[in-house]
Amino acid sequence: MKRTGRPGFTLDLTRCVGCGACVLACRIENRLPPAVSWRRVLQVNRSRVGGGPTFHFSVSCHHCENPPCVAVCPSRALDKRPDGLVLLDADRCIGCRYCEMACPFGAPSFDSEAGVMTKCHLCHHRIDEGSSPACVTGCPTGALGFTHGGDDLASEGEEFTREPALIPASDAPGFSDPASAGPGFWVAEPGGAIRSTWYADLAALLGRGDGGGP
Amino acid sequence: MEPRVVRTVCPRNCYCTCGMLATVEEGRLVKIEGDPKNLATAGEVCVKGLSYVERVASRERLTSPLRRNGKGKLEPVSWDDALDEIVAGLWSVRKETGPLGVLYYEGSGSHGALSGLSDAFWSPFGGITRAHGDLCWPAGLEATRLTYGANRHNHPNLTRESRFILLWGHNPAETNIHQWRLILEAQAAGATVAVLDPRCTDTTDAADIHFQPRPGTDGALALGLAQIIVTDGLHDGDFLRDHGEGVDAYLDRIAEFPPERTAEITGLEVGALRNLAISYARKKPSLLIAGFGLQRHSHAGQAMRAVALLPALTGNIGIPGGGWQYANLTSHVFRPPPALPSQEGTQSRSFPTSRLGRSLQELSDPPLRVAWFEKANPVSQHPRTKEVILGLAGLEMVVVVDQFLTDTTRLAHYVLPAKSLFEEEDLVNAYWHPYVQLRQKVLDPPEGVKTETEIWRELCLRFGFPTESFDIDPTDRLKAMLPEGHEGALEALRESPLDLSGLGDVAWEDREFETPSGKVEFTSEAATQLWGVDAVPSFDAPPEGHLSGLAEKYPLQLLTCKTRERIHSQFGNLDGIREVERPRVLDIHPEDAAARGLSDGDVARIWNARGSAEAPVHLNPGIRPGVVHVLEGRCVPDDPWMNLVTSDGVTDMGYGAVFYECRVEVELA
Incomplete structure (x- = not known):
């Protein structure tokens, strides 16, 4: 696998069953306090409109090309590493939560106890050693993957032999990118008639921050 | 470090x-x-x-024995006091009315070969009252045993070679995630995936074919599919001739189920039946995987025999990628712990486990006075829970061994803190893959926790019973529990799981079936002798089915299915699980909801003559009209308490429970 390209997540929506193992694997790996979560599973079309299927959309920080969170951070706690990782320095964070407002994808998660923002750092301690983020390693169906760039979308441990192919998430209907942030997130989606029944939910769920759950 | x-x-x-x-x-x-x-x-x-x-490491984990005080509250007590008092209670029952006044109930909460050590206490105690059968799966096990001679199936990885996969009442995307991964791989390689399930699930969402039969009609469905397969000449005549026993009587039986009749019983269209039967029979190798839910009905054994025969009818037995997959017990090879005292002269008595509630109240000569529960939470998980509660409330002493407080510990006089799986070495078998695995010890038990092994030993010491089975070195003990000739495998198990069965990856590859006839039994005299059922698989309308007298008063059929985030009443108390699990709701078709004036988010009362429970309404166009569903596995007080309405009936074979044969009415709470 190429180790030089832009890093990001891949998700095969035909394989994700919404089990939440990615959420928990992240929580354990990064020892997150209970009130903080770096990954969510959005349940799309839970009410099965028209008898259509439910989809599960595991999302976290997309380490955007032009991260709006970095642009608005007044204390420069947020920064984009040369290799593309968007990282947050808690020591510099003043807890103003501007990044939370700026992010179109609901990624930053506020640690109210520490008074600082937190977010996914793509398990840089793991990927720097050539491993995958904990959420990817913990995905039991191989739906969630990790890639080093849009040119090389074979994801760790799982070859996408099956159609549909991966496309940038920002090209998927419902996954709007109003700020032209350029999320580093690629999805394999079933396409066809199914799209219209479920993408309508997605835009609303993405920003809401509660995963559209209960 | x-x-x-x-x-x-x-x-x-x-x-x-x-x-x-x-x-x-x-x-x-x-x-x-x-x-x-x-x-x-x-x-x-x-x-x-x-x-x-x-x-x-949960803060809710129990680390001290608890005793109910005069005000009804559980409070910490020392191990010595707890065990002395428990022993006094056991002693007096044994002396006054005999050992059968004590119920020892071991659930399925955790698997390990060491659980057999409890006999080191109960045998010298003089015997015990137990529950027989199982809440989960025994009708299907017995149906499979009667048909093929044993419960085994292909290695799961051979799923990759299947070209057609029929999931019958099965939801592996939730309940067998590794099987699901293999199914997706097979599907990506061109296999067709078909599902029979009255609900829409993550499994049906990915399937190529999904039909929603009326629950409880699987026997008729299987016989009707067989009728189409035979009528269209898609059966494997050579296999039937060489390896089938009593085929003629079976062919006569399936002739009673032409598509029109099958459609009427099952609620499926004739076209759907033909589509399914023909595609299943034509696209070989074809794998039929049945779940456990379809055998939680009164006539489940007969239904499961009918379903289990479809792979034999189509010549899909003994080949990679084909097969009948229900349970694989090839790893069930352990011997009992060594040096157990003789059971000679001990008394025994038992009742079907689904009848726990009424048995607690009604058994006489002697009546039950004390109950000991391990790895079990019957007040959540047993059917007809109100009777279980009444039964427990009438006992002199209830002892529960558990890691956490549960619905059952709320009725206990003593709660003993249990070890976790990481805190004692043990051998574990499986029922899907063929591997024996060693549960190596990872941690010491927390301060204040004793292993069950230690608890039994302490009881033996207090009663003056021999402790030989406990005095053996733990490693030597486990070695002696491995199958003969495999004692040395214990060290190898530290490095890798092992298949010790010697049976190979393809079940019945040699076509030598372990039935009385040595063939696949389409007709089973043993079924009649053992269970008094028709020797040929049959369909009888369920006593609580849609044609029963109860259907008018209780028009809806309740299913209480399993979920991926819990195993029954376990795991739901953990923050990490609660973060990702879905809400426990009543799935009801919008038409059924509208007829009752129910809207999304309303709280519904789900009731019948046995009791009532409440759950938030979730309008779900994906569920078959006439069927409602709430996830089982009550773990915390807010969870719907569905077993208050389920039935304590017993299946036609294997002494199983009939959780899914449950008619209810639903109204605004």
Whole structure:
């Protein structure tokens, strides 16, 4: 696998069953306090409109090309590493939560106890050693993957032999990118008639921050 | 101190029985990962496996014996006092009315070969009252045994070679995640995936074919599909001739189920029946995987025999990618613990486990006075729970061994804190893959927790019973429990799971079936002799089915299915699970809801003559009209208490429970 390209997540929506193992694997790996979560599973079309299927959309920080969170951070706690990782320095964070407002994808998660923002750092301690983020390693169906760039979308441990192919998430209907942030997130989606029944939910769920759950 | 990684295994009542690698840092469990050396679970665990990191160190975990005080509250008590008082209670029952006044109930909460050590106490005690059968799956086990001679199936990884996969009442995307991964791989390689399920699930969402039969009509459906297969000449005549017993009587029986009649019974269209039968029979190798839900009905054994015969009818037995997949017991090879005292002269008595509630109240000569529950939470998980509660409330002493407070500990006089799976070495078998796995010890029990092995030993000491079975070195004990000639495998098990069956990856490859006739029994005289059922698989309308007298008053059929985030009443108390699990709701078709004036989010009362429970309404156009569903597995007080309405009926074979044969009415609470 190429180790030089832009890093990001891949998700095969035909394989994700919404089990939440990615959420928990992240929580354990990064020892997150209970009130903080770096990954969510959005349940799309839970009410099965028209008898259509439910989809599960595991999302976290997309380490955007032009991260709006970095642009608005007044204390420069947020920064984009040369290799593309968007990282947050808690020591510099003043807890103003501007990044939370700026992010179109609901990624930053506020640690109210520490008074600082937190977010996914793509398990840089793991990927720097050539491993995958904990959420990817913990995905039991191989739906969630990790890639080093849009040119090389074979994801760790799982070859996408099956159609549909991966496309940038920002090209998927419902996954709007109003700020032209350029999320580093690629999805394999079933396409066809199914799209219209479920993408309508997605835009609303993405920003809401509660995963559209209960 | 450097982190240690220890190979172990998840011992829950679950298909996967994942091989796990546990990382320990400074005496704390910090990470669970899948063991790649288990070739079926292939280096992954599910969300429950990950959650052990929280569970083992949970602040809610019990670390002291508890005793109910005069005000009805449980309060900490020393081990010595608790055990002395429990022994006094057991002693007086044994002396006054005999040992059968004590019920020993062991549930399926955790699997390990050492549980057999309880006999080291109960045998010299003089015997015990037990429950027989099982709440989960015994009708299907017995149906399979009668048909093929034993419960075994192909290695799961051979799923990749299937060209057609029929999931009958099965939802592996939730309940057998590793099987699901294999099914997706087969599908990507061109296999067709068909599902029979009255609900829409994550499994049906990915399927190529999905039909929603009326629950409880699977026997008729199987016989009707067979009728189409035979009428169209798609059966395997050679296989039937060479390996089928009593085929003619079976052919006569399926002739009673032409498509029109089958359609009427099952609620499926004739076209759907033909589509399914023909595609299943034509696209070989074809794998039929049946879940457990369809055998939670009164006539489940006969229905399961009919379903289990379809792979034989189509010549899909004994080939890679084909098969009848229900349960694979090829890893069930352990011998009992060594040096157990003789059971000679002991008394015994038992009742079907689903009848727990009424048995607690009604058994006489002697009546039950004391009950001991381990790995079990019957007040949540047993059907007809009100009777269970009344039964327990009438006992002189209830002892519960558990890691957490549960619905059942709320009725206990003594609660003894249980070890976690990481705190004692044990051998674990499986019922999906063929591997024996060693549950290596990873941690010491927390201060204040004793293993069950220690508890039994302490009881033996207090009664003056021999302790030979406890005095053996734990490693030698486990070696002696491995099958004869495999004692040396214990050390190898530290490095890798092992298939000790010697049966190979393809079940029945030699076509030598372990039935009385040596063939696949389409007609089984043993079925008649043992269970008094028709020797040929049959369909009889369920006593609580849609044609029964109860259907008018209770028009809806309740299903209480399983979920991926819990195993019955376990795991739902953990923050990490609660973060990702879905709400427990009443799935009801919008038409059924509208007829009752129910809207999304209303609280519904679900009731029948046995009791009532409440759950929030979730309008779900994906469920078959006339069927309602709430997830089972009550763990915390807010969870719907569905077993208040389920029935304590017993299946036609195997002494199973009939959870899914449950008619209800629903109204605004």
